[in-house]
Amino acid sequence: xxxxxxxxxxxxxxxxxxxxxxxxxxxxxxxxxxxxxxxxxxxxxxxxxxxxxxxxxxxxxxxxxxxxxxxxxxxxxxxxxxxxxxxxxxxxxxxxxxxxxxxxxxxxxxxxxxxxxxxxxxxxxxxxxxxxxxxxxxxxxxxxxxxxxxxxxxxxxxxxxxxxxxxxxxxxxxxxxxxxxxxxxxxxxxxxxxxxxxxxxxxxxxxxxxxxxxxxxxxxxxxxxxxxxxxxxxxxxxxxxxxxxxxxxxxxxxxxxxxxxxxxxxxxxxxxxxxxxxxxxxxxxxxxxxxxxxxxxxxxxxxxxxxxxxxxxxxxxxxxxxxxxxxxxxxxxxxxxxxxxxxxxxxxxxxxxxxxxxxxxxxxxxxxxxxxxxxxxxxxxxxxxxxxxxx
Amino acid sequence: xxxxxxxxxxxxxxxxxxxxxxxxxxxxxxxxxxxxxxxxxxxxxxxxxxxxxxxxxxxxxxxxxxxxxxxxxxxxxxxxxxxxxxxxxxxxxxxxxxxxxxxxxxxxxxxxxxxxxxxxxxxxxxxxxxxxxxxxxxxxxxxxxxxxxxxxxxxxxxxxxxxxxxxxxxxxxxxxxxxxxxxxxxxxxxxxxxxxxxxxxxxxxxxxxxxxxxxxxxxxxxxxxxxxxxxxxxxxxxxxxxxxxxxxxxxxxxxxxxxxxxxxxxxxxxxxxxxxxxxxxxxxxxxxxxxxxxxxxxxxxxxxxxxxxxxxxxxxxxxxxxxxxxxxxxxxxxxxxxxxxxxxxxxxxxxxxxxxxxxxxxxxxxxxxxxxxxxxxxxxxxxxxxxxxxx
Numbered sequence: 001x002x003x004x005x006x007x008x009x010x011x012x013x014x015x016x017x018x019x020x021x022x023x024x025x026x027x028x029x030x031x032x033x034x035x036x037x038x039x040x041x042x043x044x045x046x047x048x049x050x051x052x053x054x055x056x057x058x059x060x061x062x063x064x065x066x067x068x069x070x071x072x073x074x075x076x077x078x079x080x081x082x083x084x085x086x087x088x089x090x091x092x093x094x095x096x097x098x099x100x101x102x103x104x105x106x107x108x109x110x111x112x113x114x115x116x117x118x119x120x121x122x123x124x125x126x127x128x129x130x131x132x133x134x135x136x137x138x139x140x141x142x143x144x145x146x147x148x149x150x151x152x153x154x155x156x157x158x159x160x161x162x163x164x165x166x167x168x169x170x171x172x173x174x175x176x177x178x179x180x181x182x183x184x185x186x187x188x189x190x191x192x193x194x195x196x197x198x199x200x201x202x203x204x205x206x207x208x209x210x211x212x213x214x215x216x217x218x219x220x221x222x223x224x225x226x227x228x229x230x231x232x233x234x235x236x237x238x239x240x241x242x243x244x245x246x247x248x249x250x251x252x253x254x255x256x257x258x259x260x261x262x263x264x265x266x267x268x269x270x271x272x273x274x275x276x277x278x279x280x281x282x283x284x285x286x287x288x289x290x291x292x293x294x295x296x297x298x299x300x301x302x303x304x305x306x307x308x309x310x311x312x313x314x315x316x317x318x319x320x321x322x323x324x325x326x327x328x329x330x331x332x333x334x335x336x337x338x339x340x341x342x343x344x345x346x347x348x349x350x351x352x353x354x355x356x357x358x359x360x361x362x363x364x365x366x367x368x369x370x371x372x373x374x375x376x377x378x379x380x381x382x383x384x385x386x387x388x389x390x391x
Numbered sequence: 392x393x394x395x396x397x398x399x400x401x402x403x404x405x406x407x408x409x410x411x412x413x414x415x416x417x418x419x420x421x422x423x424x425x426x427x428x429x430x431x432x433x434x435x436x437x438x439x440x441x442x443x444x445x446x447x448x449x450x451x452x453x454x455x456x457x458x459x460x461x462x463x464x465x466x467x468x469x470x471x472x473x474x475x476x477x478x479x480x481x482x483x484x485x486x487x488x489x490x491x492x493x494x495x496x497x498x499x500x501x502x503x504x505x506x507x508x509x510x511x512x513x514x515x516x517x518x519x520x521x522x523x524x525x526x527x528x529x530x531x532x533x534x535x536x537x538x539x540x541x542x543x544x545x546x547x548x549x550x551x552x553x554x555x556x557x558x559x560x561x562x563x564x565x566x567x568x569x570x571x572x573x574x575x576x577x578x579x580x581x582x583x584x585x586x587x588x589x590x591x592x593x594x595x596x597x598x599x600x601x602x603x604x605x606x607x608x609x610x611x612x613x614x615x616x617x618x619x620x621x622x623x624x625x626x627x628x629x630x631x632x633x634x635x636x637x638x639x640x641x642x643x644x645x646x647x648x649x650x651x652x653x654x655x656x657x658x659x660x661x662x663x664x665x666x667x668x669x670x671x672x673x674x675x676x677x678x679x680x681x682x683x684x685x686x687x688x689x690x691x692x693x694x695x696x697x698x699x700x701x702x703x704x705x706x707x708x709x710x711x712x713x714x715x716x717x718x719x720x721x722x723x724x725x726x727x728x729x730x731x732x733x734x735x736x737x738x739x740x741x742x743x744x745x746x747x748x749x750x751x752x753x754x755x756x757x758x759x760x761x762x763x764x765x766x767x768x769x770x771x772x773x774x775x776x777x778x779x780x781x782x
Contacts (some may be wrong), residue, residue, distance in 0.1 A: 012706045022649070064477055080649060080651040080653060081649035081651050081654070081656045082473060082604070082648065082649040082651075082654075082657075083649070083651075083654065092644065122651075122653065123652070123653075124651060127652075128581075129653070135684065142658060184432060185606045185609035186606075186609040186610065186611070187614075200608070202608060202655075204652050212754075212757075213473070213754075213756065213758070213759070214753075214754050214755065214757055215523040215576045215577075215729075215730060215754075215755035215756040215757075215759035216639065216641035216643055216664045216754060216756065217576070217591070217593060217639060217664065217666050217730040217731065218576035218577040218578065218639075218728060218729040218730050218753075218755060219639070219753070220577070220639075221630070221633055221634045221639060221755070223578075226630070226641070226643075227644075228626055228641075228642060228643060229626060229627065229630055231623075231626075232623035232624070232626035232627050233623070233627065235619055235620065235622075235623035236620065236623050236624065236627075239612070239620055240618070242612055243612045248607065248608060248609075248610070248611075250607035250617070250619075250653075251619060252607055252617075252619060252647070252650070252651060252652060252653070252654055252655055252656050253647065253650050253651055253652045254619075254645060254650070256643070256644065258413070258471060258472035258473040258474070258645060258647055259643070259644050259645070260471040260472050260473075260474075260644055260756070261473065261514070261518075261595050261643060261662040261664050262471060262513065262514075262517060262520070262595075262641075262643070262664050262756060263471045263472070263473075263474065263643055263756035263757065264643055264756070265643050266473075266757065270742075271652040273607045273608065273652050273653050274607050284735070304522075323464075325533065329637060337608075338606075338608040338609045339606060339608040339609050340608065354742060362605075362609070362610070362614070363603075363604075363605050364605065364606035364609060365604065365605060365606040365651070365654035365655070366603075366604035366605050366606075366654065366655075366657065367604070368604070
């Protein structure tokens with residue numbers, strides 16, 4: 001078994017790719033199910049038995065399954081709609097290839113190693129990001145997760161085929177560490193491989209703007225209660241508040257009822273994605289956006305309700321582990337990120353670290369996302385060194 | 392055959408009604424096809440042979456089919472998404488019941504009378520309003536109409552089963568007049584029945600805002616090229632320009648790619664519906680909106696292309712006909728409307744008039760649209776008097 005990066009990568013590249021080059025890999029739907037089959041197949045080729053945790057997360061084992069103090073490595077298969085191919089799958093492919101490299105070197109691990117594929121990391125289908133790792137760690141109730149619906153009304157429980165199992169018994173003794181390799185998602189990394197220091201706190205808020213559906217041609221401007229106006233104002237307010245506070249805020253998803261050219265909407269629903277280096281800043285930005293949106297709703301004659309759909313507190317990865325890895329990799333740069341990851345969820349319970357692979361354009365969540373093959377290979381070698389060092 | 396208004400109305404009320412009470416009656420799809428069957432059935436009960444014009448418009452004849460100088464009456468079955476039940480169907484139901492009333496009175500028409508159901512009046516499926524009447528009068532090329540697509544990529548030609556036949560040969564000698572009865576769509580009518588004087592010029596423009604898809608969490612605010620910002624600014628600019636100029640402008644429909652919470656969009660597509668009492672005002676409003684949107688795109692680093700999807704010039708209904716009808720109805724009020732109608736399209740070719748039935752709330756294109764039964768019955772009696780007077 002001496003697969004190269006290119007062989008494995010080219011094997012999954014066509015799966016779920018749309019004509020614009022972006023990916024439509026939603027959790028537990030056709031292309032992602034094909035990737036899960038690919039995962040089982042790669043594990044079988046390496047004599048790595050596969051278990052799942054009853055939450056939709058898959059584990060391929062080198063050593064005792066659910067033995068004590070295992071070192072996990074991996075990421076997720078699912079994409080945002082029309083996202084890039086590296087965000088997630090690079091960590092899983094690299095996990096299998098790092099195992100190959102350790103075996104080639106004759107390494108005999110003293111702790112179990114598992115390659116892991118977390119389910120629904122993007123929240124692209126059921127709305128809650130890192131759903132698989134939240135379930136595994138007990139950060140979300142199984143019944144609540146089971147009831148989450150996709151855009152067609154299918155629940156997560158139905159897609160999974162069962163109510164999720166929830167928190168892994170003996171989590172903190174069984175999982176000794178998680179090392180997640182991931183493409184970097186900004187332009188902050190100028191060498192092939194870096195180490196994560198922290199993840200910004202971030203969250204998603206749904207803004208339901210309700211107004212009064214009516215005829216766009218006949219309703220006098222003064223008589224309108226048009227929720228599209230309140231939404232539009234809020235989009236601009238979110239952008240301004242983020243810039244004023246050195247945070248990130250985005251309204252990138254919108255649903256309109258009835259969404260017809262000649263009918264004033266009765267409902268406009270927009271989602272706010274907000275992130276900042278500190279929780280206090282994040283809270284201030286979200287509070288300011290809600291305040292301004294509410295004031296505008298008063299002027300527009302519309303109504304606003306805001307629902308926090310997810311919130312991820314600030315993550316600081318274990319400093320001694322990050323320092324040890326950075327030293328091992330020849331003083332690799334240590335840097336924070338604004339992107340959420342399963343490693344961030346696990347970091348509240350077990351030692352976690354992340355390796356970042358350089359992103360030359362900084363583009364992610366887009367068909368244009370790219371990493372150079374040579375950097376990916378350096379990432380695999382770095383991951384193998386880290387896993388070898390830890391086991 | 393002595394059906395009452397309530398009998399006919401209750402017979403069609405459940406067809407295509409959604410749970411919110413609004414209607415999903417798209418042209419040449421299931422519920423509208425059921426209504427077309429209902430049309431053929433009502434015609435058969437009255438010994439009125441049905442023809443179609445090869446464009447999807449249906450005609451039920453009392454007297455010579457396509458004889459000279461026929462008087463048409465009717466409207467359309469299709470709705471905007473989640474629109475009301477009166478907009479369109481009231482005119483068709485009233486047409487059949489007016490025929491019943493004339494027969495009850497022993498009227499013998501000297502000219503053919505036809506009840507007509509025009510196809511795709513709202514443009515809710517294929518994007519061009521009054522598509523059936525535009526084809527009938529030659530206002531759109533059959534090949535162009537055939538190529539229009541719905542949201543699933545099905546063409547109008549495919550839905551129709553053939554290339555449309557286009558302009559009716561001998562149009563102006565065969566059709567002597569069209570009297571369209573319609574629910575009024577504002578709050579301008581304070582008695583049960585009124586007569587239309589004019590339709591405001593109006594049109595639809597598609598704004599394609601393109602930017603740069605990227606990660607909402609990691610992309611610095613300064614590096615973004617977010618087309619949602621340009622769209623949002625344009626929504627507010629359109630509203631402001633309409634108010635400043637005494638016109639109507641609405642952006643009520645939007646499509647976003649990829650429409651994911653954590654991905655800056657690569658494309659936001661919004662539709663502008665604009666109307667004004669005079670063409671000069673309408674032009675000025677649309678020009679100002681495009682100018683301001685273009686300037687903002689420059690600041691946002693996005694790009695804008697604008698496509699005019701439809702334009703309907705100002706319609707002034709034939710004044711002697713409107714005056715004759717108003718007098719016949721006991722000096723009924725004569726009033727303009729901002730809403731487009733098939734009668735407006737036909738008015739460029741043959742004498743046309745419209746009867747409006749009072750709308751107590753002024754709401755239309757909404758589940759809340761309503762007309763009182765007593766007013767609808769007055770509308771039918773008025774239509775019977777007008778048809779009797781003309782034939």
